[in-house]
Amino acid sequence: MEKIPQGFYTLTYRFRILNGEEQIFEKTKNLYNQLTSFFLKLYFETPSLGQVPAGRLLREMEKMVVPARGCRSAPVEFPFGKVPSYFRRAAVNGAIAAARQMESRGAKWSEMPLQMAPVFYKGMYRKLTCQEAELKLWDGVKWRWYSLKLQGRPWPAEGKQMSPSLVLDSMNRYPMLHVPVQLENPDARTIREKMETADQLCGICFTNGDAFAVCGIVRRDGGYGNVHFCRGGRQYRHRCEQTLKKIAASRKAVGSYGKSRDPVLNKRYWNYLKHLSDFYAQQTAREIVDFCVANGIGVLALPDYEKTYGSYVLNRVGKWTPLYLSIRIRKILEYKAGSEGISLARVGYYRKDEEKQKRGGNPFLETARSIGEQCWKNHGVTLDAETCGRQEDLAEK
Numbered sequence: 062m063e064k065i066p067q068g069f070y071t072l073t074y075r076f077r078i079l080n081g082e083e084q085i086f087e088k089t090k091n092l093y094n095q096l097t098s099f100f101l102k103l104y105f106e107t108p109s110l111g112q113v114p115a116g117r118l119l120r121e122m123e124k125m126v127v128p129a130r131g132c133r134s135a136p137v138e139f140p141f142g143k144v145p146s147y148f149r150r151a152a153v154n155g156a157i158a159a160a161r162q163m164e165s166r167g168a169k170w171s172e173m174p175l176q177m178a179p180v181f182y183k184g185m186y187r188k189l190t191c192q193e194a195e196l197k198l199w200d201g202v203k204w205r206w207y208s209l210k211l212q213g214r215p216w217p218a219e220g221k222q223m224s225p226s227l228v229l230d231s232m233n234r235y236p237m238l239h240v241p242v243q244l245e246n247p248d249a250r251t252i253r254e255k256m257e258t259a260d261q262l263c264g265i266c267f268t269n270g271d272a273f274a275v276c277g278i279v280r281r282d283g284g285y286g287n288v289h290f291c292r293g294g295r296q297y298r299h300r301c302e303q304t305l306k307k308i309a310a311s312r313k314a315v316g317s318y319g320k321s322r323d324p325v326l327n328k329r330y331w332n333y334l335k336h337l338s339d340f341y342a343q344q345t346a347r348e349i350v351d352f353c354v355a356n357g358i359g360v361l362a363l364p365d366y367e368k369t370y371g372s373y374v375l376n377r378v379g380k381w382t383p384l385y386l387s388i389r390i391r392k393i394l395e396y397k398a399g400s401e402g403i404s405l406a407r408v409g410y411y412r413k414d415e416e417k418q419k420r421g422g423n424p425f426l427e428t429a430r431s432i433g434e435q436c437w438k439n440h441g442v443t444l445d446a447e448t449c450g451r452q453e454d455l456a457e458k
Contacts, residue, residue: 065247065248065249065250065402066248066249066250067245067246067247067248067249068245068246068249069243069244069245069246069249070243070244070246070396070399070400071223071241071242071243071244071396072216072220072241072242072244072396072400073239073240073241073242074191074213074214074215074216074239074240074241074242075213075228075237075238075239075240076191076211076212076213076237076238076239076240077211077212077213077235077236077237078209078210078211078235078236078237078238079209079210079211079212079235080209080210081207081209081236083229083236085198085199085200085201085207086198086227086229086236087229088198088199088200088201089179089198089199089227090178090179090227090229092141092144092199093148093151093152093155093177093179093180094174094175094176094177094179095141096141096144096148096149096152097152097155097156097159097175097177098156098172098174098175099140099141099152099156100122100152100153100155100156100157101156101159101160101170101175102170102172103122103125103126103137103156104122104156104157104160105160105170107125110122111164115157118157119150119153119154119157122153122156122157123149123150123153124136125137126138126139127139145184145185145197145204146184147181147182147183147184147185148179148181148182148185148197150182151179151180151181151182151185151224154180155177155180159175159177178226178227178228178229178239179226179227180224180225180226181196181197181224181225181226181227182224183224184197185197186224186225187206189222189225189240190211191211191213191214191215191216192210192211193208193209193210193211194208194209194211194225194238195207195208195209196209196227209238211238216240216242217242217244219244219245220242220243220244221242221243221244222240222241222242222243223240223241223242223243224241225238225239225240225241226238226239244400246399246400246402247401247402248359248402248403248404249402250404251404252360252404252406252440253440255359255360255404256360256437256440256442259281259359259360260280260281261278261279261280261281261286261356261357261358262278262279262358262359262360262361262362262406262433262436262437263276263277263278263279263349263352263353263356263358263360263361263362263433264276264277264278264279264362264408264429264430264431264432264433264434264436265349265361265362265363265364265429265432266364266425266426266428266429266432267364267383267384267387267390268294268383268384268425269294269378269382269383269384270294270295270383270425271292271293271294271295271383272290272291272292272294272383272425273291273292273293273294273297273341273345273383273386273387273390274290274291274345274349274387274390275288275289275290275291275423275425275426275428275429276288276289276290276291276349276352276353276429277426277429277430277433278356278358278433279430279433279434279436279437281437281442281444282444283434283444285430286356287352287356288426289348289349289352291345291348291349293341293344293345294383297337297338297341297383297386298381298382298383300337301334301337301338301381301382302381304330304333304334304337305334305381307327307330308327308330308331311326311327311330312326312327334381338381338386338389339389341386342386342389342390342393343393345386345390346390346393346394346397347397349361349390349394349398350394350397350398350401350403353398353401353403354401354403358403359402359403359404360403360404360405360406360436361394361398361403361404361405361406362406362407362408362432362433362435362436363391363394363405363406363407363408363432364407364408364428364432365407365408365409366409375388406436406439408432408435408436408439
């Protein structure tokens with residue numbers, strides 16, 4: 062039997078920081094963003110940097126601001142004085158990532174204040190565990206080591222922790238330390254490799270009704286397998302509507318109008334909506350993954366709508382709706398499915414069978430099955446016309 066190759070995926074664990082002075086956190090964050098802004102501007106003002114390979118770009122930008130051995134000055138003046146090299150390199154990498162993202166979107170450089178979370182490379186942190194950590198922070202005068210107490214869910218013993226980041230968000234009551242952890246993926250085969258040996262896959266359709274998602278298994282021979290409805294959409298919509306009414310009443314009481322959010326006035330309500338959405342998204346993603354694991358599914362087929370169509374539909378249904386929550390569900394599925402060795406296949410075009418629609422049945426289930434059938438066809442598997450549509454499932458009502 063051929064051995065299944067294993068790989069790795071990254072999952073971020075979030076910890077509350079229970080002590081420490083927020084002023085020092087803010088000063089460190091401001092310095093990091095000033096450094097990132099400086100290197101971002103340097104990147105766009107030096108056209109030759111755009112031709113440098115990604116692996117050498119960090120070194121080339123450092124050479125422009127750090128004097129060489131035996132030299133008194135560098136080609137570009139560095140206005141921040143003495144900064145730890147690992148903190149500077151984190152800012153350079155942050156600037157490179159932001160620049161590449163702007164280039165991919167076709168955006169132009171503009172000197173706007175950044176709000177990036179400072180990243181701490183090795184040398185800027187030590188004694189990092191699930192209960193405590195020591196960070197080297199800037200207090201406005203000099204760099205000092207601070208011991209911090211942490212609270213949160215511990216990562217697995219086999220996980221390998223990576224560079225943490227300090228997250229300061231006005232919507233959070235506490236400063237947070239985000240720690241990426243590298244975990245093992247039990248099945249690192251590509252989708253094409255899995256499709257060559259798979260007997261069945263699962264198609265998913267996201268809805269705006271009571272079911273957040275409808276899962277339908279489609280077999281290689283064209284037959285159908287088990288079905289699962291991830292419910293709770295009506296309850297989620299109702300809770301969101303009730304909270305939005307409270308926000309509207311609160312804004313009206315103090316004479317605040319317009320579409321802009323007021324995180325200070327209604328902070329607890331906005332936090333409730335945020336946590337409510339995260340709860341239902343996590344729950345739905347877990348249901349989908351558990352359903353796939355129970356049925357031995359290795360490939361999940363998700364609809365990949367056109368950008369204009371997707372934007373139009375999501376904006377039309379509104380933000381606090383089950384269908385809009387599918388954005389968050391998709392992101393969570395990326396790592397939850399990866400932890401079980403399940404790959405996500407995005408189907409850009411699928412066709413609904415009119416004859417199936419005439420039979421009645423659930424239209425969302427038929428859509429999920431159509432997505433699964435199209436995924437088979439995209440990978441060169443021709444479904445049996447006689448078998449296709451034959452339902453031998455144990456459908457969950």
